[in-house]
Amino acid sequence: MNVIETCELGKRYGKSWALQDCTLTLPAGHLAALVGPNGAGKSTLMNMTAGLTVPTSGTATVLGGHPAGSPAALNGVAFVAQDAPVYKNLSAGDMLHLTKNLNQRFDTPFARERLADLGIPLNKKAGKLSGGQQSQLALTLALARRPRLLILDEPLAALDPIARQDFLAAVMTAMTDDGVSVLLSSHQVAELERVADFLIVLSRAKLQVAGEVDDLLAGHRLLTGPTAVADEYAGRLTVVQTRRGDAQTHLLVRTSDAAAPVPPGWESHQVSLEEVVMAYLRSPGVSQPAPLTRVQRPQPTEATR
């Protein structure tokens, strides 16, 4: 099952497109990292998959073909929006009761226990909690809905390093225990590298990269060699990013065969996820060609894994 499928999805505000022509397939079981510079359309994509924003063009479905925003989609998708909005004048306990009333399924004992573990008192106004506690409250409410897809928009921004680790640990636990799929946007690329196994890069309202992390790492190499012959060599490769020095040039290239030999004087290195992300973000014009999984799109509801 694909937890998210979008087809030529677009959203226009006034004259400018916040997201355009985004065709994306996210299979179930992943923790997908959504990265991109500010204003690249990350929140717009998430709002549309959560059913909050109505697309200008294209379609978005979740959980195996349910239109985003439909009752079945809302029932199975939990969304924690940017800045973890909670009703500031309601107590944590009231927030819990409110969420229970708005959902057919809500695990109250789990939510109470988790808030107790986090040291968040039920009688305290949500607005009086720290930013980190508000994020944790929002995550707790989302997890207690027992969703099949969890969408988290910049959840780490308000958290200190320890809280970040705890937060991600809680998300990972939900993935392993309940089989929740996760889409998470963040600027903390280094932190995502440890947990994400699927990467989506957005840039300038366009989808740049979407794929499994292992495939991306296997499909990219960093080649280092003399600048003098770099242009000639680069002409034969699919270069994502070129970093040119006086003597040496670094080429981050896409390759189907990571073990392919390199010319004399050149070295081939493995790349880290952060290097791949940074290379694509610095070259917003370059986008990944349609991955092999895209060929199977005629039956989009079938598992692609």
Added chain:
Amino acid sequence: MSVLALPAQPGQDSAPPPVPWRGMAWITWRQQRATLIAVPAVLAAVAVFLVIFGLRAHHAYATLENCSLNQGHQSNACSEAFGNFNSTDGPLANAVSILVGLAPVLIGAFAGAPLLARELEAGTYRFAWTQGTVRERQVIAKLVLLGAALVIAAGAFGELFSWFFQPFLWTEQMNRLSEGVFDASGLVFPAFTLVAFTVGAFLGMLFRRVIPALAATLGVYLVLRLGAWVLHGQYPVSTVTGNADLAGSYGTPRLPGFAWILNSWFTTLNGKAVNPAAVSRLVNQYQSNPHQNLSLTKVLAEHGYIEWSRYIPLSRYWPMQFIEAGWLLVLAVGIGAGTVWLVRHRAA
């Protein structure tokens, strides 16, 4: 969701769960506590004042009725009672009636404008509208529950006000169908409150800010009141045309009031049209030097003129109320539907 082409899995999407009324009632109460406590509290405080002041006014009015029945206006006690009623109670009642005229928009805008605008300002709509209950259902539930509470509160208050104001209809030369009385009583008062509430909610969703929505609601409400005032002489209720001495009844206090005269004209005793200038000269003469024991009608009759009036009798009060409340209710439902449409299509 019309743009989403892929069909949903049948069975799960086709039968969305019903509106969770009990849950939404709890949520509405919890989130609108301030409104739901403040509005009845303010209304109750004003109601206490109306009851105290109203009992006194009704008592004073009964004295005036006795005076005109038994002794005429001449006795000292009676002229003092008339003077007091006209000089102290009257202006106070007028001030109250102006405030009550604004009450629907104060209640409605205060409850309606922040309903959605505050969610949009604070960003909490992103929480509420991505929960398992479809957002239109949440908004419908809130509009219906809050709207019903406001209608009940306003309905009770309107009845109290119309009882309170009854003695003053005579001094103000008004009747239950007059602007300012008709729309502050019966079904029309809660209907205006409901319209102001839905207008507030709609403009709050449109502007996404509380303060501009409040201000715009006030403007829209004033336009509506003006429109209703223009319209309500045109309602399709049967009018009466006759030569009863309507003006004469203004002379003595008599509950429950007078008919609403739409227009009047003069003819000769055998029904021929007359020169209006001649009649108005007579009327002016009479008014500058009234005969103590001859009514204007009698004076005119001596000169061969008879006055005709087309009027709406007080018995048409309820048909008129149903007509005005009816179109206001249709308007409120329409604006509510527009609000829900905005929630669906302009959430983010």
